[in-house]
Amino acid sequence: MTEAPHVLVNEADGVLVATLNRPEKLNALSRQTLEILESAVYRFRDSPSLRVMLIRATGRYFSAGADLREAGVSAPPTSGTEIREMHRLHLNGMRRMYDEMEAIEKPFVIAHQGPCVGGGLELSLSCDFRLAAASASYSFPEGKMGVLPATNGISRLVRLVGAHWARYLVMANLPANAQKALVMGLVHEVFPDEGFDDAAMAFCRHLVGNNPDQMGAAKVAIEIARELGVTQAASVERLANSALMLAPAYLEGMRAHVATIGTKTSG
Incomplete structure (x- = not known):
């Protein structure tokens, strides 16, 4: 019997939906999973009609992390340099894809309907918005094996939740349920499981209904501003608006808004 695709991809209302589809393997991130996901990321990037990309999953787990059965096929590394280069260049293109997701000036949304573990959580950290069902939970099991989550697990986690909560997830190696993840700032919103x-x-x-140029500029400006002091970050705001405020849609919208205000005042 032919195995079902590890990821299902479809379009709906300007949204590219990629659904992890290995429920019997707890949606472990296989080579095929990452290849299809990366292809979907490029399709999203290159299609003007696609405004948002949603990553979600079937089954009781969002993802149990990397497929360790596949990872064990190749010969183990023999030096520290080889391990560092493996994390930087290989791992089925994870880092390349995650970097591209952060660079694309369109929003990525990821929706966790269940436990999100290890590599699944690292994938999530590269998305712009993280949504959780009440049954979702988050953890890095790498600590139980004496290593660190090294493909976003430290670098992007700290930037999102700060050192305080990164210690909880990585050093203490404790899981977080959906509500604790909301408190951490790891997810933006928690919804009931039903619906x-x-x-x-x-x-x-x-998001599809929002101004795409504004969202793209905001994504870039926010990323730059968090690395700068207040004065330099304010210059980034001005640079971004110097382009946005010349757009015909903005000028027309402002004229209409001012006219509406004038009508209400005169009345």
């Missing part, structure tokens, strides 16, 4: 898929799609449709 979670609909809530995630509603969030994506809201």
Whole structure:
């Protein structure tokens, strides 16, 4: 019997939906999973009609992390340099894809309907918005094996939740349920399990309705501003708006808004 694709990809209302589809393997990230996901990322990047990309999953787990059965096929590394280069260049293209997701000036949304573990969590850290069902949970099991999550697990985690909560997840090696993840700032919103898929799609449709140039500029400006002091970050805001405020849509919208205000005042 032919195995089902590890990821299902479809389009709906300007949203590219990629659904992890290995429920019997707890959606472990196989080579095929990452290849299909990366192809979907490039399709999203290169298609003007696609405004938002949603990553979600079937089954009781969002993802149990990397497929360790596949990882064990190749010969183990023999030096520290080889390990560092493996993390930088290989791992089925994880880092390349994650970097591209952060660079694309469109929003990525990821929706966790269940436990999100290890590599699944590292994938999530590269997305712009993380949504959780009440049943979702988060953990890095790498600590139990005496190593660190090294493909976003430290670098992007700290930037999102700060050193305080990164210590909890990585040093203490403790899991976080959906509500604790919300407190950490790891997820943006928690929804009831029932109707979670609909809530995630509603969030994506809201983003589709936003101004794409504004969202793209905001994504770049926010990324730059968090690395700068207040004065330099304010210059980034001005640079971004110097382009946005010349757009015909903005000028027309402002004229209409001012006219509306004038009508209300005169009345």
